[in-house]
Amino acid sequence: MTAEVVSVAVEADEGERPWRRALRRLVRRRVAIVGLGIVILFILVALLAPLVAPYDPIATNWAAVRKPPSVLHWFGTDEIGRDVLARVIWGTRASLLAGLVSVSLALTIGVPLGLVSGYVGGFLDGLLMRVIDAMLAIPFLILAIALAAFLGPNLTNAMIAIGVSQMPVFARLTRGQVLSVKHEDYIEAARALGNPHRRIMLRHILPNIVAPILVQATLASAAAIIAEATLSFLGLGQQPPDPSWGSMLNVASHFLSQAPWMAIWPGLAIFLLVLSLNLFGDGLRDALDPRRG
């Protein structure tokens, strides 16, 4: 790149709102946009499931047990004659809901905790961070499995278990970000003007630390979708007969030699959605980080 081109690029950056600049950088990252496109496609499939699913996802058909993919059943049928495509389409709802609800729960608890902990500091910070350390000491999935086991097996409890298990990461991240900005001039100025602490935290600090939290939320959604599939695979998430990709894989694992197609499609759906979220998350991180250009 020549010096002239660099200077033009720098000029274009100057005077531009940070969010607009981030958006422009994000649009330039084609792989991230492809990821976002696939995520939007999954959201549309979940919303339009009643219209696009070819069959009722829980209707059994004993005349079509474990039928391989055909014109009638594009993805084949399962062990009790249910259409695999219809179940994959309806299963999108459980996965996306798990990603959305779990991460929202983790954000709702973790961000305020990290904000207060980093801003107030002192004993409260020390105490909260030791609790967070304790939660982080238990591997994410093992904590989620233990919580889901004790709360009882269903999708709601699985989402609570995943959200609570993801919360420490958001608390730790937010606290770190607060510590890095709390002594900046604009925060000192807000304090000198007599703004109450709550206003400083919510109106001055939070908007300036939201970018890394947003990136983490995107990547955490991918982790939550895998975690929901895992819990459902273990029988701790969505309960039968309601469709979920994880529980479909659990059943499929018993029929690998007779009906391999039962294992292919739900797994592919998890993989594609998680990969797309990771691609978008990586692109978003690069677009929001000024050092990455």
Add this chain to the structure above:
Amino acid sequence: MVWEPAMATFLIRRLALIVPTLFFVSVLIFGLQQLLPGDPALALAGEDADPSVIAYLRQKYHLDDPLPTRYVLWIKGVVHGDLGESIRIKRPVRDLVVEKLPVTGELAFFALVIALTIGVPAGIIAAVRHNTAVDYGATMAALWGLSIPNFWLGILLILLFSVKLDWLPASGFVSPAESLRQNLLTLAMPAFVLGNAIAAVMMRHTRSAMLQVLGADYVRTARAKGLSEKRVVLRHALRNALVPVVTLGALEFGALLSGAVLTEQVFSIPGFGKLIVDAVFNRDYAVVQGVVLCTAMAYILLNLLADVAYVLINPRLRA
């Protein structure tokens, strides 16, 4: 190695921080039992349990005592190595953990070997060929590795190598004392599945550490001296880049244990992960608590060792 005061202070502070963390971990794990809906004794004994069994459990677990008293009694037992008793298997949880640990240990060892064998060289090559097709390919492969659910990868491998080709056993475990060959055959697929995601993380760490080091002055000096590129990369850059990779690798222990739960379930390996899943299915809560506690202890200890190793290896932090 010289023992410096700054290092001693760091280690003492680091050790002191473990005490409250361990305390809160114990409170969290003890608190899990409080999440059980309804009467814990009924939940522990099962719906159709005899009233005398429920009364026995109430007395045994001091369920009529106040919560703090119950915590103190529980933690006293834990400190003395008493993790409770499995309600289904009627054996001490400690014995079960000790029995299953070598199986998961062997699986984890092979998974780490696979992760290092794939992840570190891939990271080096990607960094050396920065911004080329090789780099993009390796980066994408790492992203694939991170995105593929390991239980699905396990199922796909079973489909290919067991169902279609009939090369490897689909499930089960044979102890190395019984038959080393069968042991390695049964662990080949599970170890690859478990090592795959960690290889992806290792690749990312190695690539990023190597990129930093390859731009450092001493690497430029080594090149200026006329050393071969292979020698510069392997003798000068890699040695320094591996410091954070090794310590960050230790933190992957959590991922290894989480992954082991699923991998052991898919391949029916009777290890630590299968123990917790079976305990969850059997509502054997003492086992769940015991396994989570042991996992957290091991994780805290490994974190501590990783921090100490980092300080010991990295001369800048010793000053």
